[in-house]
Amino acid sequence: MPDTAFKTATLGLGGNLGDPVKSMALALRALDEREDCRVSAVSRLYRTPPWGKTDQSFFFNSCACVETTLAPEALLDVCLEIERGMKRERIERWGPRTLDIDILTYADISQDAPHLALPHPRMTDRGFVLMPLADFAADMIVDGKSVREWLARADIAGIEVADQSPNWWRRS
Template sequence: MTIRYRTWLGLGGNIGEPIQAMAEALQALHARDDTRVAAVSPVYRTPPWGKTDQAWFHNACAQVETSMLPEDLLAVCLDIERHMKRERIERWGPRIIDIDVLVYENWKPVESPKLTLPHPRMTERAFVLVPLSDIAPDLVVNGKRVAEWAASCDRTGIEKAREDAGWWLESRAE
C-alpha cells in the first residue's frame, strides 16, 4: 500500500450479535492489502435514532488508513455488509451491521449520488460523535473539532458497553 488516506468509519447494529458483527467487519477491512485499521473506539450501547421503535444499538468508530479513494472504500464496506447478510428494508431500521464512511482527512467535501463526505448527519448523532471523540477528538468536521461537536450533543442513554481497546480483534467463537 503506497498512498495512504486517513479516514474514519462509523459502525453499528442492533440485530443478532452486533459487537461480533462490528468486529468481523473491522477484521475483514484489516485483512485487506490496501487497508489497515489504525484505531478503534470503545463500543457504546445507544438508543435508536430516526426510527425509535426498535432495539437499542451498539456503535463504535474506527480510524482506517487506506490507499482506496472514498467511493471505492464505500463499495468495499457495502460488500462487507452484503457478505454479512445486511438487509436494507427500511431507512434507519434494524440491521445486523452498518458501516458508514464518515470523513477523509484533508479531503475536499464530496457530494455524489453514492457518497457525501463528511457524512451529512454525523454532527447531529451522538452515537457517532461520542465514539469518534474517543479516537479523533481534534479531527475538524464542518469547522469544529469532533470533541466540540460531541460536547454539545444529547448523550441521553448512551453508555459504554466495551472499553477494552482490542475488542475487535477477538476471534469468533464457532
C-alpha cells in the same frame, strides 16, 4: 501512475440485529486483513438508543480509523460488500440492521456526490457517532469544529460504554 499513498478515513459502525458486536468485529478484521486497508484506531464499544426510528432495539456502535489506498468510492464499495456478507438488508431507513458501516470522513475531502457525501452529512448531529469518534479523534475538525465541540452539543442521553477496551474487536 496511480496515487498509492495511504489516506486516513474514519468509519462509523453499528447494528442491532443478530450479534452486532460480532458483526462489527468481523468487519473491522476484514478491513484490517486487506492489503489496501489497515485499521489504525478503534473506539470503545457503546450501547446506544435507536435514532431516527425509535421503536426498535438498542444498537451497539463504534468508530474506527482506517488507513487506505482505496479511493473514497472504492472504500464505500468494500464496506457495502462487507455489509452484504453480514446479511445486511436495506429495507427501512434507520431501521434495524445486522451491520451498518458509514464512511464519516476521508482525508480532507468534502464532496456531495449522490452515493457518498463527505464528511457524512448527519455525523455532527449524532451522539452515537461523535462519542466513539471522540475516543481517538476528539481534535479532528469536521465542518469547522472539532469532534469534541460537536460532541459537547450532541444529545448523548442513554449512551453507555459497553466495553472499555479499544481492542474489543480483536477478541475471538
